[in-house]
Structure formats: structure tokens, C-alpha cells
Amino acid sequence: MNNSFLEIETITKTFGKQTALDNVSASINKGELVCVLGPSGCGKTTLLRIIAGLETADSGSIVIDGRDATFLPPSKRNFGIVFQSYALFPNMTVQGNILFGLRQKRGMTKAAMVEKAREALHLVDLFEHRNKYPRQLSGGMQQRTALARAIALSPAFLLLDEPLSALDAKVRAKLRRDIRSIQQDLGITTIMVTHDQEEALTMADRIIVMNNAVVEQIGTPCEVYDHPATPFVANFIGTMNTYTDAGNICAIRPENIEIADSTDHDTWAEIRSIEFKGALTRVHGVLPNSEDVCLDLPSDRVKDLNLMEGSTIHLSMPKDHLRKYAVAA
Amino acid sequence: MDKLRRYLTGLRVSQLLVLLLCLVMLTVVLIFPIFSLFSKAFLNKSGDFVGFANYIKYFDTPALSTSIINTIDISLWSTLFSMILGFGYAFALTRTRIKGKAFFKYTALIPIFIPTLVHALGLVYLFGKQGILTRAGLFPFELYGRLGIIISETIYTFPQAFLMFYVALEFADGRLYEAAESMGASHARVLFRVTFPEIKYTIVSAFFVCFTLAFTDFGAPKVIGGSFNVLATDVYKQVAGQFNFNMGAVVGTLLLIPAVASFTVDRLVNSKNSGTISARATQLTIKASTGRDVFFFTLCSLVTGFFLVLIIALAIGGLTENYPYNLAFTLDNFSFNRSVGGMGAYTNSLKMALATAIFGTIFVFVYAYMIEKTAGFTLLRRFGKLLSVLPLALPGMVIGIAFIFFFNSKTNPLNFVYGTMAILVIANILHYFSVPFLTASGCLKKLDREYESVSDSMNVPRWKMFIRVSVPLSLPAILEISMYFFVNAMVTVSAVVFLYSANFKIAAIAITHMEEAGDFGQAAAMSLLILLMNVGVRIAYEAAVRLIKRRTNHQEVTV
Numbered sequence A: 001m002n003n004s005f006l007e008i009e010t011i012t013k014t015f016g017k018q019t020a021l022d023n024v025s026a027s028i029n030k031g032e033l034v035c036v037l038g039p040s041g042c043g044k045t046t047l048l049r050i051i052a053g054l055e056t057a058d059s060g061s062i063v064i065d066g067r068d069a070t071f072l073p074p075s076k077r078n079f080g081i082v083f084q085s086y087a088l089f090p091n092m093t094v095q096g097n098i099l100f101g102l103r104q105k106r107g108m109t110k111a112a113m114v115e116k117a118r119e120a121l122h123l124v125d126l127f128e129h130r131n132k133y134p135r136q137l138s139g140g141m142q143q144r145t146a147l148a149r150a151i152a153l154s155p156a157f158l159l160l161d162e163p164l165s166a167l168d169a170k171v172r173a174k175l176r177r178d179i180r181s182i183q184q185d186l187g188i189t190t191i192m193v194t195h196d197q198e199e200a201l202t203m204a205d206r207i208i209v210m211n212n213a214v215v216e217q218i219g220t221p222c223e224v225y226d227h228p229a230t231p232f233v234a235n236f237i238g239t240m241n242t243y244t245d246a247g248n249i250c251a252i253r254p255e256n257i258e259i260a261d262s263t264d265h266d267t268w269a270e271i272r273s274i275e276f277k278g279a280l281t282r283v284h285g286v287l288p289n290s291e292d293v294c295l296d297l298p299s300d301r302v303k304d305l306n307l308m309e310g311s312t313i314h315l316s317m318p319k320d321h322l323r324k325y326a327v328a329a
Numbered sequence B: 001m002d003k004l005r006r007y008l009t010g011l012r013v014s015q016l017l018v019l020l021l022c023l024v025m026l027t028v029v030l031i032f033p034i035f036s037l038f039s040k041a042f043l044n045k046s047g048d049f050v051g052f053a054n055y056i057k058y059f060d061t062p063a064l065s066t067s068i069i070n071t072i073d074i075s076l077w078s079t080l081f082s083m084i085l086g087f088g089y090a091f092a093l094t095r096t097r098i099k100g101k102a103f104f105k106y107t108a109l110i111p112i113f114i115p116t117l118v119h120a121l122g123l124v125y126l127f128g129k130q131g132i133l134t135r136a137g138l139f140p141f142e143l144y145g146r147l148g149i150i151i152s153e154t155i156y157t158f159p160q161a162f163l164m165f166y167v168a169l170e171f172a173d174g175r176l177y178e179a180a181e182s183m184g185a186s187h188a189r190v191l192f193r194v195t196f197p198e199i200k201y202t203i204v205s206a207f208f209v210c211f212t213l214a215f216t217d218f219g220a221p222k223v224i225g226g227s228f229n230v231l232a233t234d235v236y237k238q239v240a241g242q243f244n245f246n247m248g249a250v251v252g253t254l255l256l257i258p259a260v261a262s263f264t265v266d267r268l269v270n271s272k273n274s275g276t277i278s279a280r281a282t283q284l285t286i287k288a289s290t291g292r293d294v295f296f297f298t299l300c301s302l303v304t305g306f307f308l309v310l311i312i313a314l315a316i317g318g319l320t321e322n323y324p325y326n327l328a329f330t331l332d333n334f335s336f337n338r339s340v341g342g343m344g345a346y347t348n349s350l351k352m353a354l355a356t357a358i359f360g361t362i363f364v365f366v367y368a369y370m371i372e373k374t375a376g377f378t379l380l381r382r383f384g385k386l387l388s389v390l391p392l393a394l395p396g397m398v399i400g401i402a403f404i405f406f407f408n409s410k411t412n413p414l415n416f417v418y419g420t421m422a423i424l425v426i427a428n429i430l431h432y433f434s435v436p437f438l439t440a441s442g443c444l445k446k447l448d449r450e451y452e453s454v455s456d457s458m459n460v461p462r463w464k465m466f467i468r469v470s471v472p473l474s475l476p477a478i479l480e481i482s483m484y485f486f487v488n489a490m491v492t493v494s495a496v497v498f499l500y501s502a503n504f505k506i507a508a509i510a511i512t513h514m515e516e517a518g519d520f521g522q523a524a525a526m527s528l529l530i531l532l533m534n535v536g537v538r539i540a541y542e543a544a545v546r547l548i549k550r551r552t553n554h555q556e557v558t559v
């Protein structure tokens, strides 16, 4: 079955000496929400702008819905976009912002436009606020206005560039759910850029993990969490212990390390500090080769074992959770 | 092939065309005329290339070359005075607790609203042979010549110095002063060890700005210079008096010296001038000090008082029968002589200033938009930025003669603008281009970079987005730019003195003719009309900006 909607094929883009994207490929399916996740400056925004046609790649191509879009201008690609700054027009009301783009649609009656705007406003729950100006709205409401403006034009897909990063934690959590449910209701293919791994893990159908202009891994949240393809992904998503062993980089999550008895262990560690975090307690220690390690244990277990700073613990690293990577050349 | 296609995809042809059009227009009125000017300086009267012969002749003729010394002399003195006064005045308004700061701030700007030659005219009323103070025996000096020019140029450059120091002193890092105070430093020590170092770049810039203005001013020396020759009056005499265009061009190029020097210094200074204000700077708290406040209040009152007296003298001169002999009130002085253009000169000036404001604002704003908000075209945009600062270095006199050389040439297809109002408007827009450009680009930089991307994604054409979003959001800056163009077009003499025609006389120049003809009453009356119009425009501007601010704030309050 091939229901791919958007093909990103071997895209490379440089700005002067700076390589923003290096041979990036990905395929995005119809109706899914894909997060592009990576640290600052890794090229996420550049990728989004190239998909939008706001930037042209040096090489490679973009195929949208089976049609080569590499040389299409943004207006012919039929997408909606939301920027981190929202870029709302402050001299227009919420409704005015939405109508500004709708007026550009050919063969649409005034009534149809207003109806379209009304639908979009209801979708983001801002209908009562339609006559307010952006500066009269909270950050979350501004964000939803930008979203309404983007979806009012019934685009074939949505591009969101760090849409939540300007909001405080509480609003952000609510909007994550809002955006996700709107996206699923509309069944609209969405690409969302973020540097927040939690956001990517909770919202995405699939995640494209990027670093230094290259794609490190593409997979579902479970896949990238449980089977990180590279040490970078392992470290970037969630907490990961990495240590060297026999020329390999070994990686294991804190919750997967087990306490063993002194006869049957893989290694041992000396406890440096114990951090109570509620149900779980994180124990920080040092391995014999003086690399750091940490493990999450149920708090009761820590009490039972009577762990203390300075004491030695024996560790076992279950094979199915331990990932090994060759040391990069 | 693929490369080219990719390049063309990113290229927005319509944007490229508009950008090119902007650059071509500015190049034609800026680079071409300057090129004509320089080439004229190296030709003889019959058009043969003579190398530096004209320059050698110039420096060999003491009657001409003494003007250089004279010009430097008066520029240095007036710069010194206006910097001291400007600093003191700005200090008073930012670092003391004197009363009436708002009033003083506006009265400091009075000189901006009238032509420089009117400052000189006002001085003549006060200190001339028949001046009020001279007749009262309070001014036993010879006004005409060096002294008169120095005082006029001090008045002319004072607002510039004041504004620059005001901006610099407004931002003070209170921590430095607290530290100095806690170490028990004396006032003088704080001034020299904290304040001056803090604003050292402004001191350098203010010096060059004032020096250049005084160095190149034409109006004041024309009226009050007597036999004391300066470069600007020399250019005029060579070109308009003796029709020696080549020597005029030589002197014109000499007028460029301070601006070129200041550009060089500015580059050196600015490359080091970064991050002088730290984010942790605290507000300066001004301590109470009666002695200090009395001193600075007196200073401000004297400066403001002097300006007001100057205006009052003009008012008396303009509204009386025959100053100083017959002081009966009359409006007769407002029936201006036909020979200088009559009331038509004033309405012409209004038309010209209005056209300058409208076309200048449109051009500057579109130009700045193309430079700031288009993607790609990096080289073209860099070139455009470079072009935009060049007019800052061009004195009006230089623009004037360069325009004669360029536009009056029979082979120039643009010859038809010569002798029309259009050439005056073009000269004014060019003359005053740089400051509005900075205002416009500063304002556009603050607008969200993504508006353009959003409108592209919504298939909204750029021009529509420009008119519906960029322009409304920049309205205060646009008004400021229009006002700047208007006021300057009303008062300028230097560029237009070479370019106006007998069919289109203008007010500021009419004043020089009235003064030459001894019609002081009319000259004063015309000056009053210019002042009134400019102050009116300024008040309208302030009111409009306040209204816009109120409207946007109002929206904020209703949250």
C-alpha cells in the first residue's frame, strides 16, 4: 500500500558555507502528523520552508500528492502555515486575518467566505472573539487564530513551525491536544517542527529526528524511543545512559537497568547521589571506568534495598534493552 | 541547467523588476550627476581634459583659496559652540530635575523650521547696523562677516547637536553613576570619567554632523557673510555670477571633504561601537540638587529665550510699517513684490514641499521595503543600501550644481525636467533621502519577517500585502518621513538656488532676493509664513501620531 502524500527526495541546501540540509529524504503519508525534531540550528525550519516553496533547495526534489512540486511557487502548493511568531496582522481582527487569505480565492462569494471563516473559528473555539484584535488575545488564542487562518483556506496539508514554543507550559499542554484533535478531525496531513521531544513523542504519528543537517532516524514515537538508530537519537530523546564497552557505545535507559546480585551482574557502580522523584527515584552512580550512569527505580525498592550515597550496587543490563553502536570513525 | 532552473524558481520576477526600478532611479539622480560634477572639475571651459589644472589654479588664487581657511574657521567655532550648548541643553533635559522640560524640548527645535538665512536675518534685526540691540548700544561688534556666520551656524547646528546628545544621554546606565558616587567622585570627575566616555561616539558623530552642516551651508553666509567668503558662497558666485562652471565644480568637490572624512571615521568608530548598553543597565535616578538645576534652567532659558527673541524680532519686522523707523502695525509686508514671485513664491513652495513629501515618502518607503523585505538579490540589495547612505554626504550646493551639469546637458533625454518644479522635487528627495530611509528601514525591520511568507502561502500578492499590512503598520514612520521631507523642502535654499526657474520662484529664495533688495519687512513676513506652516505641520504630525497611538492603546485596554 502506498498512500504517501509528500515525498522529500535527497534535499540539500546550503547558505554560503553553512550546510542547512544534507541529502535529506523522507516520505509523509496522507493524514498523518509528522514531527521534525532536532536541536536548534539543525535545519528544521529550512526543511519546512523548502517544502513550502519559500526557499528553493540546491538539489533534490519535493513531490506533493504525486506531482513534482520542486519548481512550484508557494501559492501553487496549497498548504497552510503557522509560524512560531504566528505572524498575525495586528491591524486586522481575528476574522479579518482569516478573511484576508480567503478573499484571494477565486469564485468564492462573500457569504461563502464568511461561512468558511465561521467554520474555522468554531473549530479553534474562537468564534466569540472574532472581532478582537490580536493584541487583545492571550498567546494561546493568538496561536489558535493563526491555526484558523491556516486551515480556513482548506489546504491540502499544514506546516507548523514550533507553533507552541512561545507559550507557557500549561497552555502548551492543552494546545497539543487541541491541535492533535483538530488535525485528526480534519484528517489533514501535517508537518510540525519542534525542538521539544516531549511534544514530538505525545503528538506525532511519526518523528523525523534531525541533527546537523542530516536525518538521524524516522519512525513512530515508540520506535525512536525504544530503538534509537544512532547514539544521537538515543541521547536526544528521553534520558539515556551511554558508556563504552569493548569498543562499542552502549546505550540503555535508566528504567531498564536492573539491580543484580553480586554473583550474576554485568557491571557495578558506586552511588553518588539519590534523587527522589515521587513514584520513581533516580540513582546516579559511577561505573568502574568512571563513566556516569543513572537508573530509575521504584521508590519503595530503593527503600527496601537501603541504598545510600557511597554504597556499591551491582547492575545488569538486559540484552533486549541494551543498544550497541559502533564508535563513529 | 538544473541550477539555473532552481535559481529562477526562487526568483520573483516582479520583485526583481521593482527593486531594479528603485535602484535605477536612485542611480540616475545620484551617481550620474555626481559623475558629471567630477568630470566638469577636470575639464576646461571648452571641454578639454586638463587634469588637476583647475585645482592648481584654485589653490594658486588666494582670493579663492582663503575661503577654505575661512570655512574651516567658522565651522570649527560654530561646531564647538553648538556642541557645548547642545550638550548642556540635552544634559538639562535628561539628567536634571528642571521644570518645563517638554517646553524646552520643542523650543530647541525652532531653528529647524526656518531657512538658515532667516537665522541670519533675525540676527540682522537684533544686531545689525539698525538692530534693536545695536541701537541700544549693547552690541559694539561688526555682525556682518565672520561673527555673524559663526552665530548663524551655531543656531543652525544647535538642534542637531542637541538631538544627538539627547538620545545618547537618555540611555544611561545608572549602575556606573552609583559606583562613581559610592567612590566619592566629584561632579567634574563623573562628567569626565563616566558621562563623556559613555557618549564618546555621539561626541564624534555630533562633531562631524555639525561641522559638515556649517561647512556646507549657503543661506546664512549669503545674507550675513559680507565680504567674508566661504566655499558655499564661492560655488554660487562661480556658477551663477561668473558662469565659470569648471571652477564651480572644483569648489563643489571641496565641499565634499568633511562628509567623506566623517564617513571614514564613522566606519572606524561604528565597527567598534557595539553593545555599549548592557541588558542589566538600571535606570538612572536623578538626585536633587538646587545649584545644578538653577544653572541648567538658566542655560535652557537663555538658549530658548534667544530663539524666541529672534522670532519676535522677525515678527516685529514683518508686521510693522518700516522697522526700525516706523513701528505701526501693518500687513502690507505680506503683499510681496512681483519681482520676487509675490505670494506665488509661497504657494509654489507649498506645492513643491507637498510634492516632495508625497513622492519622497512613497519612493523612500517602497525603496526601503524592497531592500528590507525581499529575499534573495543579495548583491543588489547591498548596493541599494550603499546608495541610500550616499546622499548624506552630499551638500545641497553639490546636488544643485551636479544637477545643472547633468540635467541641463542637451544630450540628456531627461533634459525636459530642467527648469520645472519636478527637478526641484527630485533634488529635495535626493538631498533628504538618507534619514527617511533609515526611519523606514528601521520601522520595517521591526515588522514580523514572516508576514511575507504567510501572504505567499495564502496566494496574496505582495503589493496587496504591502498596502494592507506593511503600510498601515508603519503609519507613524510614514507620517514622520512626510513631515521631514515637507519641512526641509520648505526651508532649503542650497540645492534649489541653482535649479529654480523664473517661472517657478520659491519662498526661501524669495527671502534672499528681498533681503538683497533691502525689503527687510517682506523678508521677515515671508519667514513668518514659512515658520507658521512648518510649525503647523509639526503640530498636525504630533496630533496624528498621538491619535494612532491612542487607537492602538484603546484596543489594548479592552482586553
Ligand SMILES: Nc1ncnc2c1ncn2[C@@H]1O[C@H](COP(=O)(O)OP(=O)(O)OP(=O)(O)O)[C@@H](O)[C@H]1O
Pocket: A015, A018, A019, A020, A038, A039, A040, A041, A042, A043, A044, A045, A046, A047, A195
Ligand atoms: N536565510 C539564511 N541565510 C543564512 N543562513 C541560514 C539561513 N536560514 C538558515 N540558515 C542557517 O542554516 C542552519 C539551519 O537553520 P534552521 O533555521 O533551518 O534551523 P532550525 O533547526 O529551524 O533551528 P531553530 O530550532 O533554532 O529554529 C542554521 O545554521 C542557520 O544559521
Ligand SMILES: [Mg+2]
Pocket: A044, A045, A046, A161
Ligand atoms: Mg527554526
